[in-house]
Amino acid sequence: MPTNQKSIPVVGTQAAPQGRISDYLSLARFDHVTKHVFVLPGLVLAYALQSPALPALYFNVPVGLLSAICIASANYVINEWLDREHDAAHPTKSTRRAVVVALRPSIVYGEYFLFAITGLVLGYLIGTLFFLTSIAFLASGILYNVRPMRVKDKPYLDVLMECLNNPIRFLLGWAIVDGLTLPPVSVLVAYWMAGAFLMAAKRLGEYRDISATAGVAVLSKYRRSFHYYSEESLMVSCFVYAMMTAFLSGVFLVKYRVEYILVFPFISGLFAVYIWLAARPGSVVQRPERLFHSRRLDVMLAACIVVFIVATFVDMPFLDFVATPSFISIPVLR
Template identity: 55%
Template sequence: MSTDGIAATRPLQPRGRLRDYLAIARFDHMTKHVFILPGIVLAYVLRHPAAGIVPLHILMGLMSAVAIASANYVVNEWLDREFDAFHPLKSARTAVHRSLSGPIVYAEYGLLVLVGLGLAMQLGPLFAWTSAAFVLSGLVYNVQPVRTKDRVYLDVVSESINNPIRLMLGWTMIDAATMPPSSLLFAYWMGGAFLMAAKRLAEYRDITADGGAELLPRYRRSFGRYNAENLAVSCLLYAMLSAFFLAVFLIKYRQEYIFALPFIAALFASYFWLAMLKGSVASRPERLFRSKRLMLASFAVVASLTILTFIDMPFLNYLSAPSFVQVQP
């Protein structure tokens, strides 16, 4: 069914008001910018900047990230309004049940992009280019003819690239002259892919359990080729790739952090467990803070990394060197 056909079957909607245009920017989703914080912390720990942490830079950087993310949300909700009508939860979104003006929506998008990039340019070229990549990722994900969100597997990989982008934003708030290690960027990217695949798994399980399997491809075309099995397998693949790149980073830059891996594995397991529950918050990442189990696992990871930052273990150099046990014949 074409989007024109869908629109024709919908009842007359009330005209959008100012608060409706603000709602589609989803400022309440700014909790997702927590993924910026590790970039700030790691840049400070690994680079030891002479200027230290400059609060104004962090404030401007966060404001820039929030503005660009909200711009991406605006174009996402506007272009998805006909498809979201088939989703049991997203059908309640503002753009679905309110009649919004296209020119006003695009003006809102443009204003948010200008604010975000304008602030970004005050923090140096690297931060500005990273912010531009943040804008581009939203267009590639949502806008035809590319619209990667409709392409199986590519939807997860392209959406999760916002994770390393956020890491870069945090890092360049502290050190504007360098990039984070590539191993860390890939670990963050694959970790984000795990989160997005788990989100789709939670959506798939919930909607099919309620008898809405035929609506899934109408909500998002990529669901036409997804099922519970390949989504679960992809979660495993992304988790293993993230762990691999993370181990490379830990061994290369601070071997002591390797002891945090069991806690990180428990965090991944906790999130996957959430995705397997009916009505899981994994399908609505902005509500993850409501899961006590996940918050406890996250606290354990942060605590272990914090402790290991201040504990040196020289014997790890010996353990990481190649050695063989010789047996006398």
């Protein structure tokens, strides 16, 4: 990774103050730990479908979650460090510590490798599948942030790569419970597309707010991919990702557990609330760590979780007709 970048930003006409320990730790974004809720569906589904022994979970769950947090923090460190010049053009991200404080590159990269190695070591203790998925988690951060790849600068690929962390987190949750099999591809891709919807909605919120106040030129300085976006294209992409999520989820439930059809109305409601939030000025979707400040979103998410858990552990044979071909006979009039 490049190390020959300026380490001392300038605020106004004066050199920025030297960074303290708290400034370096802020790069790890521990306030984003709520994103690891995306690990839980993989864990719950693997437990429901595979019925593992409980004793192993008492070790795997806390160690696995700690591993995921460490690797995510490593990705955040490199993201915030390499984005500091771009973040300076963002209305709110311009206050990040990497922008306003002078940080030493050697310490930043040392922090990155410390979190990365700790996460991989903990992942190795879980098993092969979890360890390999942890490597993929770490690699996604490099592909997303580091030149010459730096996928975040490419339209649509920026969304698809960033939300690739969703199926990776799902697979981490699955591997915590079952390290010998892979989850259904349909549910992994559905999870990916759901993440793409959330990320595209975040881009939409950013586009609407920043372009209205500062102009599209500022957006392009913050993130190059915005040069190719429009409000219409982002809205259409949200619609496509939502449709793909619904289709692939349907494939999964028909093949594996028809009870999940009960979750569909609540997922639809969750998507509706999210796109409604994205359309509001100063929307919380632009800062995922603050999503739980929306009461409507909290209520809809809680309902989804409750119905998902019930549908996972309660068999409902009366729903079998949904996956059984049938035709309604029309009486013939004579």
